[in-house]
Amino acid sequence: MRVVFPFSAIVGQDEMKQALLVAAVSPTIGGVLVLGDRGTGKSTAVRALATLLPKMAVVTGCRYSSDPATDDKKCVDGCNGHHGVNGQKPEVSYVPVPVVDLPLGATEDRVVGALDLERALTQGVKAFEPGLLARANRGFLYIDEVNLLEDHLIDVLLDVAASGENVVEREGISIRHPARFVLVGSGNPEEGELRPQLLDRFGLSVEIRTPTDLAARIEVVRRRDAFDRDPEAFVAQWAEEDAKIGALIVAARDRLPNISVSDAVLEQASKLCMILGTDGLRGELTLLRTARAVAALDGADEVLSDHLRRVAPSSLRHRLRRNVLDDAGSTVRIERAMEEVFGK
Amino acid sequence: MSEPDAGPGASSPWASAALAAALLAVDPVGIRGASVRSLAGPARDRWLGLLREYLPEDAPMRRIPTHITDSRLLGGLDLASTLRMGKPIAERGVLVEADGGIVVLAMAERLSAGTAGRIGGVLDRGEVQLERDGLGLRSIARIGVVALDEGLADDERPPTVLIERLAFLLNLDNVVESDLSAPVIPPSQVAEARARLESVTFPDDIMVALCSASVALGIASVRASLLAVKVARAAAALAGHDAVTQEDAATAASLVFAPRATIIPSGEPQEDEPPPEEPPPPEEPSDPDQPEEPQDEDDSDTLDPQELEDMMIAVAQAAIPDKLLAQLREGKDVRSRAQSSGGSRAGAAKKKGRRGRPSAVRAGEPTPNTRLNLIETLRAAAPWQPLRRQEAAKEGRTATLVEVRRSDFRCTHFKQRSETTTIFIVDASGSSALQRLAEAKGAVELLLADCYVRRDNVALIAFRGKAAEVLLPPTRSLVRAKRSLAGLPGGGGTPLASAIDTAWMVATACRDKGQTPVLVFLTDGQGNIARDGTPGRPMAEADAIASAQALRVSGFSAMLIDTARRPQPMAQKLAAEMGAKYLLLPYADANAMSKAVKATAADSVAAEGRIRG
Secondary structure (H helix, E strand, O other): OOOOHHHHHHOOOOEEEEEEEEHHOOHHOOOEEEEEEEOOOHHHHHHHHHHOOOEEEOOOOOOOOOOOOOOOOOOOOOHHHHHOOEEEOOOOEOOOOEEEEEOOOHHHHHHHHOOOHHHHHOOOOEEEEEOHHHHHHOOOEEEEOOOOOOHHHHHHHHHHHHOOEEEEEEEEEEEEEEOOOEEEEEEOOOOOOOOOHHHOOOOEEEEEEEOOOHHHHHEEEHHHHHHHHHHHHHHHHHHHHHHHHHHHHHHHHHHHHHEEEEEHHHHHHHHHHHOOOOOOOOHHHHHHHHHHHHHHHHHHOOOOOHHHHHHHHHHHHHOOOOOOOOOOHHHHHHHHHHHHHOOO | OHHHHOOOOOOOOHHHHHHHHHHHOHHHHHEEEEEEOOOOOOOHEEEHHHHHHOOOOOOOOOEOOOOOHHHHHEEEHHHHHHHOOOOOOEOOHHHHHHOOOOEEEEHHHHHHHHHHHHHHHHHOOOOOOOOEEEEEEEEEEEEEEEEEEOOOOOOOOEEEEEEEEOOEEEOOOOOHHHHHOOOOOOOOEEEEEHHHHHOEEOHHHHHHHHHHHHOOOOOHHHHHHHHHHHHHHHEEEEHOOOOOHHHHHHHHHHHHHHHHHOOOOOOOOOOOOOOOOOOOOOOOOOOOOOOHHHHHHHHOOOOOOOHHHHHHHHHHHHHHHHHHHHHHHHOHHHHHHHHHHHHHHHHOOOHHOOOOOEEEEEEEEOOOOOEEEEHHHHHHHHHHHHHHHHHHHHOOOOOOOOOOOOOOEEEEEEEEEOOOOEEEEEEEOOOOOHHHHHHHHHHHHHHHHHHHHOEEEEEEEEEEEOOOEEEEEEEEHEEEEEEEHHOOOOOOOHHHHHHHHHHHHHHHHHHOOOOEEEEEEEEOOOOOOOOOOOOOOHHHHHHHHHHHHHHHHOOOOOEEEEEOOOHHHHHHHHHHHHEEEEEEHOOHHHHHHHHHHHHHHHHHHHHHHHHOO
């Protein structure tokens, strides 16, 4: 595997880092969209995240990375979760959490999976060859320049991301397999807009800018240059920091189920969403889930107003009804609403 | 440095271009490449020849045409071998074949945003990641890119996704024949530099100064600084230095930063003030108490950091192309112009690679409107192979490796629906009083929101004063559209004829790209500036009518929204002359208007279909 730039060595971009950590702690939040200027380390951060995450247990050889702890007897590969095959306990191996790239030029058959051409031609066997969605199961699916992705691929993604299941009906194959992944998209809004439906699939939306602080910029250049010259040494230098973040994620995952939310905080969240007029309950749910994940990362026992405040922009920014006549950006509107709810 | 023409102040455009070629050959992967803006000609040929000489002999240099398909670019299924062998055989794409060398993109200004994005991704990662045609592969592709940009107009440039990643943005238009014979760096020196590159160190104070200079010149992206660091190191290697010197950094600044500058740093003697518009990154780098932390450990015996930075800015500034400099001086919004390029081309080149978007793969024989999809055809044939082999044996003939029948044919269908481009032509003149202008802007934004939902393109032309101006070339980005609307000033004369002519030009360009243009005029029809820019109502009206008639001949769909309080006979007449629908704003609420535009668009798409069909 190629050496990737360490997560902890990324300068600034705290909102993006927080969002990615939240997604790692609580995958149910539903993905992260990173929009921003070019050359701000969007792709770098996502690729770096993968190396931080603790390895996950899978049934050895299962092409859908089935969890050996699951009760799922329906795995298409026939590994049957912890029931195993023929009463035998499944063999468990630990693998890195998959971060699967969906490159722009990908074709539909590679994304959803298709008939295994080789086996069909040579052996006459009708076998299913899993695609990227299968490989991304229980991990991350990363799309760079998501706003340039072809429409028919977006259609596929929308459906799968919503249902957590990939249904394949093509060339005589009828198969469904789990495809639960955290969708991470990045792009530059100047290149084109995202479909509102796709926007909605992302739990969090982050806006990032080129660091305007000179010292930060110099640090970016310095670290990048050091990395380019000797990747291994650079990664070793940051390994300890990276390990700390990894431990933080593990601890937060453990703590997450026990984080309580007081009625007062619930009320604040509802009020915030009401003032902003977000569509449906998704915004509110995401807001609370994200706040809980951040509280867990903080080591707190309950969600406080401060947590809400920190996550509100990224959880709600892309859910505001587009008011074309209001020139103020979404972020500004959220800030105004927050002032109303939390006070200055 | 021994070569007189290779110093930091490399004065003639050719000398610096030649230096850039040498630097690129020293470190193609780090420097990423160059965009060479020039028409085909001796200068460009000489430059490419020079680059070839500088590169190692075995380094590939592959030329890529704009219409390259993804399967050739990135790799895909080798159909001939697949059929021969009876199992999928991967074929390497051009980018992988060019590993260790240079890829030359011909007519890069016509490149589609998608292809450019793919190449950009490969540049970033140094590898091609393939997920196509039942193949999943990763192959190393450490390449540099030379984008040959033959654009003439300002907005005719290669996609920003690509050129943003290339260190050098060269322009060979001003190179004169006599320059070409000037002595250049010998290839042997480049080869030595390549060997030395690894060991060149980079003093921290120089790196700090380089970054500061980029901020001072208003360069937003950090990528430029990263590229400059690579260029400086290559320059040091080329000059035989063990560590990067000020000169090397200055060379990098002049080559990388100068074409990207968006502001002239303040404190500049010959200029009055920095451009007022477009607040650049908020630092004031020329501020003497700017924190420069690494300063304390700076023990170099040369310039102090501030002087160093100033020197680099001065060098970069000296290298800023005259035209750009003039624009900067006028305080023009250079940055948004540079940014507009990528988006505007996004719709442009798409037509070449695809005829509509591939919509579905269905069984059936190929027709002129569909294309045989070989992979899907093979897939369809695959399950039947054993059976067919038996059949063949029964019939007493030897079976081919893959027995394909007519019924296996699968064809890719393309959605022929061409994109609609709604072109707004907004009257920003004095006769459209300020309040009316605000209403017009509101109407445009509502329509824009609707275009956005339908994923159509939007363009914006404003007219006031002496002539019309294209504020926003066709784009899909609502962000950009809103920004250019927000900055729309009002007042002045009404150059209606010029507006209609400009609209015609934009619409024709759209049609050439395979889009369906729909024109929406927002005006009261009271033209008072003639086509040649002279005031006078009668002449202006005659010109406007003539332009309107010309527009009608082209058969574009149009609608005219009257922004006056009461219906204006002139506006009605104009609408009739250009064959446009007429709508009065007070009675047209947002919904009615967006419906009207939609209906006009639908009509025109149908009409286009008839013309093409």
